[in-house]
Amino acid sequence: MESKVKEQQSIPTSKVQRAAKFISTGAKVGSNYMKHYAKKVVNPSMTKEELHTNNATDIYNSLSELKGSALKVAQMMSMDKNILPRAYQDKFTMAQYSAPPLSYPLVVKTFQKYFGKSPEQIYDTFTRSAVNAASIGQVHQAIQNGKKLAVKIQYPGVADSVSSDLKLVRPFALRLLNMNEKELDHYMAEVEEKLLEETDYVLEVQRSKEISSACSHIEDLVFPTYYENLSSDRIITMDWIEGKHIKEWLETNPTQEQKNRIGQALWDFYHHQVHNLMQVHADPHPGNFIIQNNDKLGIIDFGCVKVIPEDFYKGYFSLIKRELLINEDELNEIFYGLEFISDKDTAEEKVYFKNIFKDMISLLGKPFHVETFDFADNSYFEQIFQLGDRISNDKMFRKSRQARGSRHGLYINRTYFGIYNLLNQLEANIVTTKPEWLK
Amino acid sequence: MEKAPAKKTAKVDQKTKIITGYVEYVLEHGKQPASVFKFAKELKMKEEEFYTYFTSFESIKSAVWAKLFDDTIENLESQEVYKEYSAREKFLGFLFTLVEELKKNRSYLLSLYGGNKGIKNILPTEAKTFRHKFKDFANEIILEGKETEEIASRPIISDRYDEALWLQVWFVFQFWIKDSSPSFEKTDAAIEKSVNLAFDLMGKSAIDSFIDFAKFLYQNK
Numbered sequence A: 001m002e003s004k005v006k007e008q009q010s011i012p013t014s015k016v017q018r019a020a021k022f023i024s025t026g027a028k029v030g031s032n033y034m035k036h037y038a039k040k041v042v043n044p045s046m047t048k049e050e051l052h053t054n055n056a057t058d059i060y061n062s063l064s065e066l067k068g069s070a071l072k073v074a075q076m077m078s079m080d081k082n083i084l085p086r087a088y089q090d091k092f093t094m095a096q097y098s099a100p101p102l103s104y105p106l107v108v109k110t111f112q113k114y115f116g117k118s119p120e121q122i123y124d125t126f127t128r129s130a131v132n133a134a135s136i137g138q139v140h141q142a143i144q145n146g147k148k149l150a151v152k153i154q155y156p157g158v159a160d161s162v163s164s165d166l167k168l169v170r171p172f173a174l175r176l177l178n179m180n181e182k183e184l185d186h187y188m189a190e191v192e193e194k195l196l197e198e199t200d201y202v203l204e205v206q207r208s209k210e211i212s213s214a215c216s217h218i219e220d221l222v223f224p225t226y227y228e229n230l231s232s233d234r235i236i237t238m239d240w241i242e243g244k245h246i247k248e249w250l251e252t253n254p255t256q257e258q259k260n261r262i263g264q265a266l267w268d269f270y271h272h273q274v275h276n277l278m279q280v281h282a283d284p285h286p287g288n289f290i291i292q293n294n295d296k297l298g299i300i301d302f303g304c305v306k307v308i309p310e311d312f313y314k315g316y317f318s319l320i321k322r323e324l325l326i327n328e329d330e331l332n333e334i335f336y337g338l339e340f341i342s343d344k345d346t347a348e349e350k351v352y353f354k355n356i357f358k359d360m361i362s363l364l365g366k367p368f369h370v371e372t373f374d375f376a377d378n379s380y381f382e383q384i385f386q387l388g389d390r391i392s393n394d395k396m397f398r399k400s401r402q403a404r405g406s407r408h409g410l411y412i413n414r415t416y417f418g419i420y421n422l423l424n425q426l427e428a429n430i431v432t433t434k435p436e437w438l439k
Numbered sequence B: 001m002e003k004a005p006a007k008k009t010a011k012v013d014q015k016t017k018i019i020t021g022y023v024e025y026v027l028e029h030g031k032q033p034a035s036v037f038k039f040a041k042e043l044k045m046k047e048e049e050f051y052t053y054f055t056s057f058e059s060i061k062s063a064v065w066a067k068l069f070d071d072t073i074e075n076l077e078s079q080e081v082y083k084e085y086s087a088r089e090k091f092l093g094f095l096f097t098l099v100e101e102l103k104k105n106r107s108y109l110l111s112l113y114g115g116n117k118g119i120k121n122i123l124p125t126e127a128k129t130f131r132h133k134f135k136d137f138a139n140e141i142i143l144e145g146k147e148t149e150e151i152a153s154r155p156i157i158s159d160r161y162d163e164a165l166w167l168q169v170w171f172v173f174q175f176w177i178k179d180s181s182p183s184f185e186k187t188d189a190a191i192e193k194s195v196n197l198a199f200d201l202m203g204k205s206a207i208d209s210f211i212d213f214a215k216f217l218y219q220n221k
Helices: A015-042 A048-066 A068-079 A086-095 A104-115 A158-177 A181-198 A201-214 A246-251 A256-277 A310-318 A328-337 A347-364 A378-393 A395-399 A407-426 B007-029 B036-042 B047-053 B057-078 B080-084 B087-104 B106-113 B128-147 B157-178 B182-202 B206-219
Strands: A137-144 A147-154 A235-239 A279-281 A289-291 A297-299 A305-307 A372-374 A429-431
Touching: A104 A147, A104 A235, A104 B087, A104 B182, A158 A181, A158 B182, A181 A407, A201 A235, A201 A256, A201 A279, A246 A289, A246 A407, A256 A279, A256 A297, A256 A407, A256 A429, A279 A407, A305 A407, A310 A328, A310 A407, A328 A347, A347 A378, A378 A407, B007 B036, B007 B047, B007 B057, B007 B106, B036 B047, B057 B080, B057 B087, B057 B128, B087 B106, B087 B128, B087 B157, B087 B182, B106 B157, B128 B157, B157 B182
Parallel strands: none
Antiparallel strands: A137 A147, A147 A235, A279 A305, A289 A297, A372 A429
């Protein structure tokens, strides 16, 4: 994918076509397993790594051709690094950057449908091919009155195919995430809701404006201006944010001080959203952040915003209080509230899962337990991965037919994993602020 | 079809009047008139006068199709960027615009071609003029595509490319008639997909290299 992005060859849209796509992937994955075991007969030292790499390639190829929500799921799985084998991760991380573009006549048609004008009539200049691909749309660059704009256009039919896509992804998710069906359905509803929201560009513009104005006081942050009169159901026009993605920026060898500054801006941004606004930009993948020349952090794409319910907020964040890990009764109450354990569990299961979650929480809450936390510390992340591996390979855990954790946790967890990962990439040392009531 | 502003300018626009009258009749009754006699009467016209313009209802339908094509091309050429399009994009643009034109007449087209009735047998007769016009247009695109090497020249098959594109127009039409997605987004995707496939097939591909190689081996064995 590093090579030139291929012009859109085909977007399979009907359910049958999409299903066919998945079936062919399934067949390939199956044959990868066969190859693997065949090779293993000859060469017993072969590891599963290679198998995972092959599978990841095939699955990724299929998902990126499908675009839309399937790609979104790929992105999401790549976020939760600790539940995917390494080979899958690397392949999926690529999904966060590129997907093949749509033809220009279709772009023109979309404009004509919503504005009755072609892009050339609206803007002074407009790039014929996409400069960037988002998961459910593509971005063109335009200039109007000397101002550089980013114009995001949604692929047709994406909103329609969300539900059927998720049904198709299900068997793969089951296989990849090692979840049982009940557990998966528990979360799928949440994912579907969020994905449908993401296809609603009118809502996105509204939320972008809301959150960016509510966060405008935070230092070192930059938000694009959104132009409502040039936006519609399928098109969003906003300022072009000049700068580099985190990976590229790091190649310019910024100083530790610069890295801390960017990292702190990121932390403050999320702190304010989670604890004061109670709604959060829940898509912290690297493509959504742009670092400008003056070391300010630009934030784009408010497609995925999670509103945090009050009850959930209280329970979830009181867990990160340090001394809470000792107070048994309070802990039980919260675990019940967050649906980590329920009355359906046996006594043995209750003890087992309580211990697991305690381990997880004390580990994940670590940055909150200190004044400043050094996210460059790879051993911390190694610990998280190890815990994830250990848990998902544990018989007791896999045997459980129970869905664990509130559905709201899905996006909040994803958000925090995302931030942690970004901060780790940045190797930033952060003043981990926390709200008054948690101190 | 615009509403006829023609009523008073008489003679010249009798033809348009008949076409508009026919379309309106179909729209209101959901089927075509019982006979030319009845239809002419409704238009306050003598039957023999009708025949100076059209010989049958089929020829009116054919004229409607021709007009759809002309409107499409007119609309297409009014888009400035059209001239800069590659062959593939031109054909995409044509289909997208055609669907827009069809949309303006969806009820008419549905009452004549909706369901599965008749969709097969209008191919030879009613769409004849449309087809001729389209083929001229398609050949232009193909020629241009060959010049820019977007389309590979192959013996025998490449003479039939216009036919293939015509079948594609027909496929899109049928797809659109049955499409029930909001603002026909599925049709847009179908166009995008099928045109890309068609042009990928017509373009230089592995098959050409394969045939070339096979030929070489055959001649040199």
